Amino acid sequence: MDDPRTAPAGPLGAGTGVLLIAVFTIATCGLIYELLAGTIASYLLGDSVTQFSTVIGAYLFSMGVGSYLSRHVRRDLLIRFIEIEILVGLVGGLSSPALFFAFAEVDAFRVVLYGWVFVTGVLVGLEIPFLIRILKDEFPLHDLVSRVLSLDYLGALAASLLFPLWLVPQVGLMRSSFVFGGLNVLVAVWTCHYFRRRHRRPRLTAQAYGALAVLGLGALFSDDLTAWSERRLYEDPVVLSRSSPYQRIVLTRGGDGVRLFLNGNLQFSTLDEYRYHEALVHPGLAAVAAPRRVLVLGGGDGMAVRELLKDERVEEVTLVDLDPMMTDIFRDHEAFATLNGHALRSPRVEIVNADAFVWLESNADRYDFIVVDFPDPRTYSLGKLYTTTFYRRLAGRLNTGGAAAIQSTSPLVSRRAFWCVVETVRAAGLHARPYHAPVPTFGEWGYVLASPEPLALSDAFPPGLRYLTPAVARSLFEFPADMAPVPVEVNQLNNQILVRYHAEGWQQYADGRPVTHP
Amino acid sequence: MSRRRIPWSRGLTRRDMLRMGPGAAAAMALGCAPGLPASAERALDAGRIAGAVVGASHRQGHLLRDGARPEPRQVRDVRVAIVGAGVAGLSAAWKLARSGMRDFAVLELEADAGGNARWGANDVSAYPWGAHYLPVPTAEATATRELVAEMGLVLDTGPDGEPVYDPRHLCHAPQERLFVDGGWREGLSARDVVNPAPGSAEAAELAAFEAEMRRYRDYRDARGRRAFALPVAAGSADAAVAGLDGMSMREYFDRAGWSSRRLRWYVDYCCRDDYGCTLETTSAWAGWHYFCSRPDDVEYLTWPEGNGRIVRHFLDRVGGNVLPGMLVYRVRPTASAGGGGVSGGSVSGGNVPAGIVPAGGVSPGPVSSGGLPGAGLPIGGASTGPVSQGAFPGGRPPDGVLPAGVVPAGAVPADGVEVDALDTRTETAVRFRARHCIYALPRFTAPHVIDGYALAGLESFTYSPWVVANLTVDRPPDGAAWDNVLHDSPSLGYVVATHQDLRTVPGPSVLTWYLPLAVPNPDAARAWMLAQEWRDWASLILADLVQAHPDIESRVSRIDVMLWGHAMIRPVPGFIRGEARRRAAAPHGAIRFAHSDMSGISVFEEAQYHGVRAAEEVMRALGHAHATSL
Numbered sequence A: 001m002d003d004p005r006t007a008p009a010g011p012l013g014a015g016t017g018v019l020l021i022a023v024f025t026i027a028t029c030g031l032i033y034e035l036l037a038g039t040i041a042s043y044l045l046g047d048s049v050t051q052f053s054t055v056i057g058a059y060l061f062s063m064g065v066g067s068y069l070s071r072h073v074r075r076d077l078l079i080r081f082i083e084i085e086i087l088v089g090l091v092g093g094l095s096s097p098a099l100f101f102a103f104a105e106v107d108a109f110r111v112v113l114y115g116w117v118f119v120t121g122v123l124v125g126l127e128i129p130f131l132i133r134i135l136k137d138e139f140p141l142h143d144l145v146s147r148v149l150s151l152d153y154l155g156a157l158a159a160s161l162l163f164p165l166w167l168v169p170q171v172g173l174m175r176s177s178f179v180f181g182g183l184n185v186l187v188a189v190w191t192c193h194y195f196r197r198r199h200r201r202p203r204l205t206a207q208a209y210g211a212l213a214v215l216g217l218g219a220l221f222s223d224d225l226t227a228w229s230e231r232r233l234y235e236d237p238v239v240l241s242r243s244s245p246y247q248r249i250v251l252t253r254g255g256d257g258v259r260l261f262l263n264g265n266l267q268f269s270t271l272d273e274y275r276y277h278e279a280l281v282h283p284g285l286a287a288v289a290a291p292r293r294v295l296v297l298g299g300g301d302g303m304a305v306r307e308l309l310k311d312e313r314v315e316e317v318t319l320v321d322l323d324p325m326m327t328d329i330f331r332d333h334e335a336f337a338t339l340n341g342h343a344l345r346s347p348r349v350e351i352v353n354a355d356a357f358v359w360l361e362s363n364a365d366r367y368d369f370i371v372v373d374f375p376d377p378r379t380y381s382l383g384k385l386y387t388t389t390f391y392r393r394l395a396g397r398l399n400t401g402g403a404a405a406i407q408s409t410s411p412l413v414s415r416r417a418f419w420c421v422v423e424t425v426r427a428a429g430l431h432a433r434p435y436h437a438p439v440p441t442f443g444e445w446g447y448v449l450a451s452p453e454p455l456a457l458s459d460a461f462p463p464g465l466r467y468l469t470p471a472v473a474r475s476l477f478e479f480p481a482d483m484a485p486v487p488v489e490v491n492q493l494n495n496q497i498l499v500r501y502h503a504e505g506w507q508q509y510a511d512g513r514p515v516t517h518p
Numbered sequence B: 001m002s003r004r005r006i007p008w009s010r011g012l013t014r015r016d017m018l019r020m021g022p023g024a025a026a027a028m029a030l031g032c033a034p035g036l037p038a039s040a041e042r043a044l045d046a047g048r049i050a051g052a053v054v055g056a057s058h059r060q061g062h063l064l065r066d067g068a069r070p071e072p073r074q075v076r077d078v079r080v081a082i083v084g085a086g087v088a089g090l091s092a093a094w095k096l097a098r099s100g101m102r103d104f105a106v107l108e109l110e111a112d113a114g115g116n117a118r119w120g121a122n123d124v125s126a127y128p129w130g131a132h133y134l135p136v137p138t139a140e141a142t143a144t145r146e147l148v149a150e151m152g153l154v155l156d157t158g159p160d161g162e163p164v165y166d167p168r169h170l171c172h173a174p175q176e177r178l179f180v181d182g183g184w185r186e187g188l189s190a191r192d193v194v195n196p197a198p199g200s201a202e203a204a205e206l207a208a209f210e211a212e213m214r215r216y217r218d219y220r221d222a223r224g225r226r227a228f229a230l231p232v233a234a235g236s237a238d239a240a241v242a243g244l245d246g247m248s249m250r251e252y253f254d255r256a257g258w259s260s261r262r263l264r265w266y267v268d269y270c271c272r273d274d275y276g277c278t279l280e281t282t283s284a285w286a287g288w289h290y291f292c293s294r295p296d297d298v299e300y301l302t303w304p305e306g307n308g309r310i311v312r313h314f315l316d317r318v319g320g321n322v323l324p325g326m327l328v329y330r331v332r333p334t335a336s337a338g339g340g341g342v343s344g345g346s347v348s349g350g351n352v353p354a355g356i357v358p359a360g361g362v363s364p365g366p367v368s369s370g371g372l373p374g375a376g377l378p379i380g381g382a383s384t385g386p387v388s389q390g391a392f393p394g395g396r397p398p399d400g401v402l403p404a405g406v407v408p409a410g411a412v413p414a415d416g417v418e419v420d421a422l423d424t425r426t427e428t429a430v431r432f433r434a435r436h437c438i439y440a441l442p443r444f445t446a447p448h449v450i451d452g453y454a455l456a457g458l459e460s461f462t463y464s465p466w467v468v469a470n471l472t473v474d475r476p477p478d479g480a481a482w483d484n485v486l487h488d489s490p491s492l493g494y495v496v497a498t499h500q501d502l503r504t505v506p507g508p509s510v511l512t513w514y515l516p517l518a519v520p521n522p523d524a525a526r527a528w529m530l531a532q533e534w535r536d537w538a539s540l541i542l543a544d545l546v547q548a549h550p551d552i553e554s555r556v557s558r559i560d561v562m563l564w565g566h567a568m569i570r571p572v573p574g575f576i577r578g579e580a581r582r583r584a585a586a587p588h589g590a591i592r593f594a595h596s597d598m599s600g601i602s603v604f605e606e607a608q609y610h611g612v613r614a615a616e617e618v619m620r621a622l623g624h625a626h627a628t629s630l
């Protein structure tokens, strides 16, 4: 079949063999594009069942659209076929980089995703009808249909085996996309070449070579492209990513578990979040005699609520988190709701989506225990949640004998920031009991217990804890020399000194300079 | 981007520009700065940015100019008539009410009370139209301390005996930043701005400047008074201090040999900010007063509506006595009128407050048609838009009681005052007969309004015009402080109205942009200002802000502009120590004066001081027992 002169009878001669190989190739490529789109969508958006179903559905539908449209093309079928191959090669070949880029840069990622899937599908849908019509004079119809379709399904089988076994693990999404796009264009080049005498189209040939060059370069540099796109994203594959009006929520899943990032900052890793949350909740909760009504500020991931619900004395928990998207994900997404033991679906829990400061101002209820789990005071906006004004308001919501547990950044990394929280709590007229716990993914972490009356600590923890034991709990209140108190100013709305302390500490830490305190 | 000529400069001759001086020329240059992107022009042309010039309607002025010489047909008796509901007039009312005296009326031209401390509001936020903050009052500002305590701003008393303020009302961090050399820098102290290289000549100059500042701050005269105090009246009269008024701040700098460009810019900025004057036109006394009357680390009290919050507090107390929409066009000392003589009677006219009676036979004589202010009358002519703050009195004030004593005031009849005002809503004139009048309008108006009033040297009261714009934006600029100053601009930058918002994630906001027309000839600048249209202001403002915020035009949905013709008294050299200013406080018959003008510096404490002082004088004259706030 390499030589047109030895070709079988029929107007295309030996070209028929070429075209049948083309069927196999384009079938493989077509399915690869579909799998790529489905995989990337699941990586970036999470919930792979939904992503795969919708991508496959959209793809098949648009192929149907392509097949339907094919009837409108009457003349120069071979030329149109070559053009389509070049286009499919480019669109399909650039799908990975385009989707990764769109995810990082474009708000309406889904529009780009399904648009891309649709265009690819329409083009792929045109291919087989064209080929059948081109080949219709070479074979009897029953023979033609059986040959073309069997090759088509064979190509699909090849793709479905190659993709998970070799392409994703060895070649990578980025390079696979370029390589298969290139194969599609090769079909065009090859076809041009074989039918060059009957259809001399030097421009078309040049276009095909041009497309091949683009995809070849892409394949060559796809490691760099991948590195670039991952640098823009995260260490581990992203399993869910959402942008709410308040923040960007990203969940990744890797070898050591699920991690939650808010605006790029790690909030927890399932590897050790139980340490963080047990230490946040239980020392304070145990110290309160009758913690019936509990308030959680921040902490929309529901992990702190999970800890609270372990204690049977807790009758009702009100969770106030700014972002409904956060609480929805951790209540309704099976994969993430399991992380908090479906705490947010408990009848004991009420979820309020509101700004904590404003909500505290407008709400007059009192609570026995309050968990304050805000992001670190990285910005002036967040710093407001660590001021005397905020803690005074908090004090006004505590029943006598009640207490609040406040996450207070790392006393090792940002020693001044930690002790500033302690002093600010005191300046707001509350008693403060600082403590800390080691959380490997975070480092040494700090907390403050704040209470209107001095607190008597207790060891009566609920069963089912993985980290806290009475002896460990007692040790948390001891501060080693390198985390001991330092003189600090009180954080006020009008000075926001804490934001500066925090930035200093973490900057020095990032720079690798020793953290020194005058 | 194109360097385009501002179209509205066409009507202006070169001579006009020269007369207006460099400041206004610079302001106009804003419009042709190479900064306004074509997209911003398109946004304005396409009407994507809405807005209006508010407060330059002059409707009320025309009522008078168009030949209407209103004859009051109604008379109302009140014990005290307060003219003008700015901070001074409202403070007088506040003091009277606080002392248990309720038979007074406050007559205000505008639909809303507050004067330079008025405010507006839209769906996004309340915002100031003028005064936007009150520095934490110093010990001398006793009346202001009394006021802020009454407002509930003080949490308790610190170990040093000083009040501890609720941090919610103190300006939150970050307070100030400066756009300079293409980037923002936090802080706006002399040191932040000059930022000298250690050991440089500039560092030495800055140190000398700071030392001078400390010297004046620490100064105490033989009577223990500080060199510069708030109110001004509580400061030292020593020649060493008063003498500073003989030169400009610029001359002071020249004599000291301070040449640092940054330091001069900084002090010039401060003068523009506080007085609407430049380094050249501010007296050295006023310049140092700005730096030395308050402690180094002074904090500011501020709210979304600025000092409008304080006005609201006043209105809570005395709003029922404030009559808005009342253009006072004539005030006349009388020998016969008096509170308590006639009162009650029928109410006529939809909006006429209770207590007004038809002027029939009870009116003491015909209304003089002379002395009508006409076009020369200073009309604030501004309305703040959607929010209406002032209120007509709900009921009839108690009848006045005849005074126990009468203040002698030379040849001028001193036992009564007639105040004629045009109710701009019904366009009917009303005469208020009062025992006493507190005149709290800007002082330059007095000869136009008060019968037979003359004050030698009154022409030395000059005023800087200001432009204030409120821009509604989809969110505050990244890293915005409360006060955001532009180094290379005749404007003062902008203040963020939602800065005190406690929400963690900021929503839409309003930016209040300030432009003092700090030029040698304010009259020409005023005329230029009044000739501009909204489109002119909008592109001028955007061109100013675009240097620091390239995307500003896509963030702004509305620009409203307020033109203040006589915004601030100018403390030019010689004014503070001048005869006219000192004599201006002398009463005219039963008329007492209260306005920040008389301090020579336009700040809240001064306005309040004069209002409270005048109220106490009136109560003394009436024999009304009261505790002094001064």
Ligand SMILES: Cc1cc2nc3c(=O)[nH]c(=O)nc-3n(C[C@H](O)[C@H](O)[C@H](O)COP(=O)(O)OP(=O)(O)OC[C@H]3O[C@@H](n4cnc5c(N)ncnc54)[C@H](O)[C@@H]3O)c2cc1C
Pocket (backbone or CB within 6 Å): B083, B084, B085, B086, B087, B088, B089, B107, B108, B109, B110, B113, B114, B115, B116, B117, B129, B130, B131, B132, B133, B134, B135, B307, B326, B327, B328, B329, B378, B379, B380, B440, B441, B442, B466, B468, B564, B567, B568, B594, B595, B596, B597, B602, B603, B604, B605, B607
């Ligand atoms: C743009 C701007 C910003 C400022 N910012 C600050 C600041 O941040 N902090 C600060 O302390 N000070 C600030 N000031 C200074 C401010 O002027 C004083 O704080 C104070 O508000 C002045 O009050 P006043 O009563 O003396 O005068 P005005 O406010 O001038 O009061 C005079 C009143 O008389 C009324 N009136 C005029 N003519 C008539 C008439 N014919 N009949 C009836 N009523 C009439 C006016 O409408 C007005 O209400 C600012 C001023 C301006 C213009």
